[in-house]
Amino acid sequence: MINPSTGQARGNPLRALVTPLLRPSADHTPLLAQASRRWVRYLPYVMALAAISSLLPSSINVLSHDYGLNTGLAAALSVAQTAPLLLAPSRPLPAWWMIGVTDLLTSLLILTTGHTSSVWPWPATGLVGYLLLMLPLALRETRRTLVSVWLVTAAASLALSLMGSVRDFGGDNSLLAIALTGAVLLLGGALRERAEARRLLTEQEHISEAERERRTLLEERARIARELHDVVAHHMSVIAVQAASAPYRISGVPAEAAEEFTAIAGSARESLAEMRRLLGVLRSEESAAEKAPQPGVEQLAQLVETVGRAGVPAELTVAPELAEGVPQAVGLSAYRIVQEALANVVRHAPGARTWVSLATDGPALLVTVVNAPPPERTESLEASAEGTGQGLVGMRERVRLVDGRLDTGPLPDGGFKVAAVLPLDAPRETPA
Template sequence: MSDEAPTPPPARSRLRRAGGVPAQLATALRTPARTAQPLFAQAPKAWQRLLPHAVVGIFVVTLLPVTITVLTDDYGAAGGWAGALGVAQTVPLLLALTRPLPAWLLVLGADVLGALLLTRADEVGGHAWPWPPMTLIGYLVLMACLGLRASVRTLVGVWLATGAVSLVLALFRPAGTTDTSALLFVLSGTVLALTGALRGLGDARQRIAEQEVISEAERSRRTLLEERARIARELHDVVAHHMSVITVQADSAPYRIAGMPEPVREEFAAIAASARESLGEMRRLLTVLRGDGTNGGGEGTALAPQPGIGRLQQLVEATVRAGQPVELSLAAGAVGVAPPAVDLSAYRIVQEALANVVRHAPGATTRVAVTADEDEVLVLVVNGPARDAVVEVESSGTGHGLVGMRERVRLTGGTLDTGPLPDGGFRVAARLPLGDGAGPTGPVVPDAAKDTNEEGS
């Protein structure tokens, strides 16, 4: 088992699952992380990623011949200039999918050049100037692409630049033409505002999803650290007992063993002094772990003896009195054979498992089995499907459920296997070694799957 907190799913996957079609649209509108990426590169589906290419391609294929035809037939422009302007004003729209700002500069330059050339066209009078209808449509398509990619500051600058260019061109307006400067200024601003708002919606939803992922990771890590601190507080009594025994044995050795040489007496005295100093350091460590008492419970809880396998019968009886049918199978050799850390871990694993059953499968028949041999203690808790409505009726657990089980198993160097059963029940199986090799480096088998028994644990 890794020491890290569980890794949440990616923000983009959570966003898609959480909001359906609106969330997918927001993801599609998200600004690509790299400028070379095409528009909608972050869209979740292939057709959404191809949609901008298809739309812009249709506009280019349509506007190119229409622009050349209108310039030659309606405005009386020369065929060569009309063809060059048609290409310059429409083909750069394809660049707008990846680099909209350079595409805008190219199109704006071509449109300005076209407006100046049209001042000398034979039939410009009575037509729109400086922006013919084809130029208006192409420019608005470009504004849509730019609005979905650029920042607000850039969009405002583009809009103001469009107005300034239109104002300057008004000084060269041919007589008898219809001025379209104000029309382009208003329409381009509207398109930029709408597409910029859509893009901003996508960015906002993305940031919210990413923040939720960060918050969930922090909560998972905090839960893990709190559970480890709680386990450390409980193990203090176990270690303190052994240190006290060492102190007593070292202090009493000169009285129990007659004829002990003076150097040996001094050695035992040094051992006893070191043990007492270690006990003092442990008390200070426990004070730090308990903090203000909000995590460790009241003073009575801190001073109470730590439970073990021998108290499982009392735990099961209390659960049965609460209305939960529980059967306990406790092997005769399982009591008193386990080291204190393993003894405490086995009890807490059963306690957490029963608390989860009461929370998430009330009324389900539950079987608890604890066996032991010379090498390990085996803990098995199996419950059937819930027979009653799932309500919160028990609050004596730690609130950390499977996280606490994994940490306790990791502490002893054992393995943990949890997961749902085919009939809707749940299984918790733990193996706790009794040998000297038990320690936090032992493997933990991840739970095969998680169902509602883990939620809220």
């Protein structure tokens, strides 16, 4: 079959054999580079230098005396056979090309000499250097590459053995070279795959640990949600029931007081419903699981009215162009900011006159909540005058979510101001 993208035959055995040899590993990190000790990181290069130091003079002596090569030529071939071992820790496949071609050339040159008393086709020193190269090659390259290296080695050994069969050499070590090369490649490949399996197992353990931590976090959130519901919901339910039943349990309650009790019961039920919705989010795995409709600019009038019944005279001003077209995320942020600002007025400045305004400032929504100083002899409802500061943190978080700006601080006359600028071009969300 023909590959339409390359125009070459698929499944060509020669191509399948040569292709892995032409594509060395892209990872050039030296062997043992991740070791914590410095001397261990340098160990592969020290071993390579030791091998070169021992093999180089021995190879020159063997090639010149046992095989009859010229001393200069023997020295050049020996350097070419041993020096690439320095590349073995980081680039073993290019080193294999250099050493393999040199070993093949050496054997062909030996064939031209008249010395036949030594073994053929691989001199002992060259075979030792070749086997030393096989270990870092097996630790770095893929299984397919190792198979290609072994097949090329076997083919070259058998071909040279056949070429030297017409000569009376002292011995044939081609089968020994094939067996030893295969054994070293098999051992190195097994070590590499074992190390890879351990690495994957370690990664899987880390993933499992992260999942356990995540599951523990969700369980803790669910436990907190249950505790909040048990504690807060009980008291809120009691408040709602007592406020709703007060006009019937107490005789002679004025109409204004009965209306006030009704408002208190309604506020308690609304707070209880909102708390349950938030606890549902806390129980869920993702905060996006919330399904109930969220408040927006349209509910601000009801919010201001509720605060007014709590004893804080508040006025709301909304620009006519904001009646429609406010993105849901911006409307929700505006509502929460106003809600928290008014709650702070109720807690820290009860009875203070308050003004809430929403207007457009170019492509942004300007939300302003300003309260006057509280009336004289009015005490804060908070035990600490400074409060916890969580309300302002929540406002800043709301503003940050829509890429807006927040400005808060006291006024010279003793009042307080909250001003937020919320971009109106925030991404629109699909209504829940």
